[in-house]
Amino acid sequence: MKNYLFAIILIIGLNAVKAQNTTYINPALLKGEWPANWITCPGVPQRDYGVYHFRKVFSLDEKPAKFIIHVSADNRYRLFVNGHPVCSGPARGDLYNWYFETVDIAQFLQPGNNIVAALVWNMGVYAPVAQISNQTAFVLQGDGDKEEMINTNSNWKVVKDNSYTPCATDNGERLHTYMVIGPGDQVNAATYPWGWEQLNFDDKQWLPAKQVANPAVAGYGTDNRWTLVPRNIPLMEETMQRISKVRRASGIEVSNDFLSGSHPLTIPANTTVSILLDQTFNTVAYPELLVSMGKEATIKMTYAEALFDKQNQKGNRDDIEGKHILGNYDIFEPDGGNKRLFRPLWFRTWRYMQLDITTKDEPLVIEDLYGMHTGYPFKAVATFAGNDSSLQDIWKVGWRTALLCAGETYFDCPYYEQLQYEGDTRIQSLISLYVTGDDRLMRKALLDFYHSRVPEGLTQGRYPSNRLQVIPPFSLYWISMIYDYWMLRKDDSFLQQFLNPVRGILEWYEKNIDTSKKMLGPMKWWNFTDWNTAFANGVPDGAVDGNSSVITLQYAYTLEQAARFFAAYGKTNEAAHYTMLANELKTNTFRECFDKEKEEMANTPDKKTFSQHAGIMGVLTGAVPANQMKQVMQKVLTDTSLSQATFYYRFYLTRALKKAGMADLYYSQLKPWRDMLKKGLTTFAENPDPTRSDCHAWSSSPNYDFLATICGIMPASPGFSSVIIEPALGELTHVQGSMPHPDGKIIVALQRKGMNGIIAEITLPAKLTGKFVWNGKEVKLKSGKQSIVL
Known part of the structure; x- marks a missing residue:
């Protein structure tokens, strides 16, 4: 929660730090213990729900060319430097593999005094099932001598933020389903320490941080509460995303204008209103609500993938008549201040958002409301098109589904669980590699499941997870994931570590x-x-x-x-x-x-x-x-x-x-996917209706199969060192597709010739060879561009 100017800085800052994110780590910090300390807030139950602010003021003679730090927390943190948001984390892992982020904050520093600040929270008993935890703690370690002045220790200051209370803790009961994503946030602005991340904030009443332990990296330490390992995926992206429509309102007339950010909406004093907003597509984002005045008002923000009718059925997702919203929510209670920005601690998933507002003796001004879309920074480089233009809708919606199910881990679904399961993740990984070529999240997933193994040798069915769940067939799918990666990437040193655990799973089954x-x-x-x-x-x-x-x-x-x-x-x-x-x-x-x-x-x-x-x-x-x-x-x-x-x-x-x-x-x-589109779904669902989740990654398989089956592009040997292209056009008369390969891009253009013939133009990267197969006939392929007529 910051002022309006900071909302703009947020957009610029998070994008800027992406370019500065670095994997460089001082080798001395990968051995033994760090000089910094894990720190916490004194006098609080260390494993209970709590939100905390940490600060450290330091001085520099000049603006440095680089200033690299390493940072982590339990459960999570959001880091600011001179009021700028820098990064969030840590990437989810377990106590044996507790990730830390490495960032260069030089661009945010200035000569003279500077402030580094962290928002840290522990969800305690309300934590998502995907969140493993030991206790509340924060750590920041400078990379070298010049950065060590901001190492975490008792010279840092801390305060417990009493403005936060968990809400929406009964989501599963109200929705009558399995929902384990953590609580909503109820925030009383009157007790929030506004401006706490700014240099001129008065922190005289804050406490000295309590030192908990020396951080130890993997392979070292004798009494570790966390074993630190470097983050192995990029930082999550954030981009502003405007909400599209006001679908209905009661208690006040509301136009779409206020959603543009340039037309504030005033709710009169002593008024109750309800406003239903439609993003028009499912999204994953941090909602950001900017308000002025409205002292002692209450703003409830409810998020849903779809609305429900009187029988609690979803029906066509575009229809709102006779339907109500039911789902996860946050509550913000303004203090009457100017341009107060509410942003929940964790992202929300929605197509529909409803604002239920009750004002007291002061009118409330909604200055702005938008989302900061977030997720793994996948960039689609693959393309697909054919004479049936409706396939583009399946491609687009499938890719949106895959994106919304990719964060610091792969998610089965972003609304209900946000858990990484092997059965889902195998399909997601193939989509990622075929559409983006980025294999980093797949590698992390393979390692996550490797780290999850139980004494019997099986992997857990989902991981990271603070509850034990073993699904033996999913251990088999983990082996299939290893096989997929082996076929698509040349990475022997990474792959060979899995030989023993694969052996253990197969032996369990053999017994x-x-x-x-x-x-x-x-x-x-x-x-x-x-x-x-x-x-x-x-x-x-x-x-x-x-x-x-x-x-x-x-x-x-x-x-x-x-x-x-x-x-x-x-x-x-x-x-x-x-x-x-x-x-x-x-x-x-x-x-x-x-x-x-x-x-x-x-x-x-x-x-x-x-x-x-x-x-x-x-x-x-x-x-x-x-x-x-x-x-x-x-x-x-x-x-x-x-x-x-x-x-x-x-x-x-x-x-x-x-x-x-x-x-x-x-x-x-493809009829099941066409039927979902007819029902107004903007992401693909978990199951045919009645379905729980409207966004489930395992239903995105067309984004793999349009390339692997229709275009027929498959690795013919391990490491994708050769390719087989065996198209299956069905009733299609022509298609075009391209996909990333470790050595470049594979491009195919296919045109039927009569009933049984084909004209193919194929381009392969340098050094890649293979074969083209059509109706039992084979043609050798070489690198570069070539034409085939059969």
Whole structure:
């Protein structure tokens, strides 16, 4: 919360510091303990909810050319230098891998006195499930001798901010769903220390900070509360985003003008009003509300992805008639001051925002209201277009979905959980690499799950997380993520650290094989596969009591990937064992579960239930013989008695279509995404309606498959050292696509020639070769631009 001028500085400052962000770290700080101290506020419960302000005034003879610092906190911080916002963090990890940010703050410094200040908060028992914590603390370490003057110690000052109270702590109960993103903020402006981050603020009443411990980096220390590691992803971006429309108002007439920032809106004294705003698309942002006057007024800001009707159904997301808002909220209580800026501690997700305002004896002036869009700074460089222009809508909405589900980790959904799950993250990572070429968040995700392992050898199903959840099939998807990364990037030193944990997961599964059936037997933990309506809590038949064809074949699928991965690093004996075991599982599962009369795979050997999932995995693994794949996949697509795959598992449906030589059907399988667009969704949902989340990353798979399936661009060998381009146009007559490659860009332009022919123009980066495949014919590809007519 700052004045209006600071709101403008915010936009400039955060963008400016991105250019200054540096990965340079004094090597001496990567060994042993730091000279700085972890500091905290004295006299407060260290693990309870609390918001704190830290300050340090220091003097410089001249403006430095560079001034590098390293900073972190528990739970989180927002750093200011001379009133300018510099960075936020830390990137979420765990106590063994507690990240610190490295930034050069020289651009914000001046000769003479300077102020470095930090807003630090601990959500305590209200913390998001994605937030791991020890206790309230803050640390700042200068990189070298000239910067050490601002190292955190007892010379820093601190105050507890009593203006904050957690609200919206019952989101899950009110929405009747699983919601674990943390509380809203209720802020009483009368007790907020306005101007605390400015140099001229009077901090005489503040306390000396309490020293907690010396910071230790990974591999050092004897009594660590946190083990520090360098941040391995860029800082999150922030850009101003105006709200588009006033959809309705009661108690006052409101036009769209006040949303422009140049037409303040006055709410008379002793008035109650409600204003529904429509961003027109789902977003993730920090709302910033600038107000004047309005002493003792109350402003409640409620955020929702969609409105609800009287039956609590969403219906068409564009419609508001007869609908109400229900969701996460913040409350701001103005003190009558001039241009007070409210910004919540954490970002919010919304398409709709409702302001419910009650004024007392003084009118309230809303000077401005906007969002600061935030997230991982992915930049789309891939392109896709075709003769069906509606595919552009799917591409655009899919990419927005992927962006909103990418922050300091990948999110399954930004509104309800903000948790990183392997099942979601595998798909998200492929989208990231195909659309942006930026692999840093995928690398962090692979490491996060590596750090999550439990004593049995499995990864946790989601991580970082302060609650234990083990989903054994998601451990398999983590191995698939490693395989994907291996195929798309040459990064041997990074990849080889995963050989042992991969081995441990596969051994856990091997110990669970039912030797009589030669399929997986009963398994512990939560064997989630898909949220389809026939699977109890997402778990297919046979997972709990034994002999699930779906999970047995997923294990076989993963064994084959692991065999190729292990063989590449000289582990030939293990690779041979994994191949042998995969073949045995596939053979026996097909024998036990394939119904010859139905030409369908059953969920278990008793053949009482059948699903698309069983058929998909049967084909994808090759358990179904090649000469039967097309018949089986035809049944998968047409037999509505099969329990159906949701948006998530349709990613694997597409993989199975490609395996069966039926990839041309992919284009016709886009109806679920077209239906979501018809319902006014601006991001893709978790499930078909009625759905919880309107923004769920696993439903963005078209942004991968438009390039990997329709354009047919796939790595043909590890490290993307060669490429195979095998288009599947379906009913399309022409498409164009491009995607990043480690050596440059792959560009394809495809035009049908008659019923069965094709004209292709393909450009490959220098040194990249491969092959083009069309209707069983192969043409070698070389680097550079080439034309093919078949």
